[in-house]
Amino acid sequence: MTDVSRLPGAAHHHWDWQLRAACRGADSSLFFHPPNERGEARDEREKKAKRVCGGCPVRAACLSHALETRERFGVWGGLGEHELRTLLGPAREERDDRDAVCRPAA
Ligand code: SF4
Known part of the structure; x- marks a missing residue:
């Protein structure tokens, strides 16, 4: 019989907060922008999403x-x-680029 005693336990505690999310079942396009969305349209969509977040118990x-x-x-x-x-600061690729500039020449 396989011994599973050394395997990590269930990890539901890492994500079970999502079960209580105010956005559960909501249209994800409210929270993630469509391609090429800019300016006022993006601002308005984000405002609506943030209103949902405002009443969220797991914010x-x-x-x-x-x-x-x-x-x-x-x-x-x-x-x-x-x-x-x-x-979050610069994305990983941006940090890598910055590191490359600061690295002394060999
Ligand atoms: S804070 Fe906003 S995005 Fe996060 S779970 Fe709650 S409603 Fe969803």
Whole structure:
């Protein structure tokens, strides 16, 4: 018989907050922008999404998840993409580029 005692346990505690999300069952296009959406249309969509987040009982867990997973797209925890990116700083590729510039020549 296979010994599974050393395998990690169930990981539902990492995501079960999603079961209580105010956006559960909502149209995801409210939280993630369609291609080429800009300006006022994007602002209005994000405002509507943030209103849903405003009454969400798991907002803190959602934002924490977004920051831990470095989520750069969509509305998470009541924050839009611009706000998330400000908190997260440059994307990995941008940091790598910056590192390359700062690296001394061999
Ligand atoms: S904070 Fe907003 S995006 Fe996050 S689970 Fe709640 S309603 Fe959904």
